[in-house]
Amino acid sequence: MIIKLKVGKKSYVILPKALREAVGIEEGDDLTVSLNDGIALTPSKKFDRAAFEKMSKKHKESVLSVKGAKYPEPGEAKKYSLEDEF
Numbered sequence: 001m002i003i004k005l006k007v008g009k010k011s012y013v014i015l016p017k018a019l020r021e022a023v024g025i026e027e028g029d030d031l032t033v034s035l036n037d038g039i040a041l042t043p044s045k046k047f048d049r050a051a052f053e054k055m056s057k058k059h060k061e062s063v064l065s066v067k068g069a070k071y072p073e074p075g076e077a078k079k080y081s082l083e084d085e086f
Contacts, residue, residue, distance in 0.1 A: 001056065018059060022052040 005013050015025065023043050025031070030044040 001053065018056075022055050 003016070003019065005015070007013055020026070024045055025043050032042045032044055034040040034042065
């Protein structure tokens with residue numbers, strides 16, 4: 001699974017809450033940064049990948065079950081910035 005994130009004005013990268021909860025990342029936890037062909041962040045704690053993928057699928061299904069819900073179009077969320085919230 002690949003999740004694309006945007007670097008904000010202050011060079012912040014915000015990890016979505018569902019992702020943090022799924023892999024057990026909490027405030028103050030350590031992340032390992034790997035530099036290969038790009039940058040990879042890995043939680044220092046181990047997590048259950050199968051449980052994460054199951055939770056992710058269930059979440060996607062619940063979002064799409066809402067009347068009128070649809071897949072977002074590319075670029076649709078550009079007008080929203082979570083960084084201003086922090």
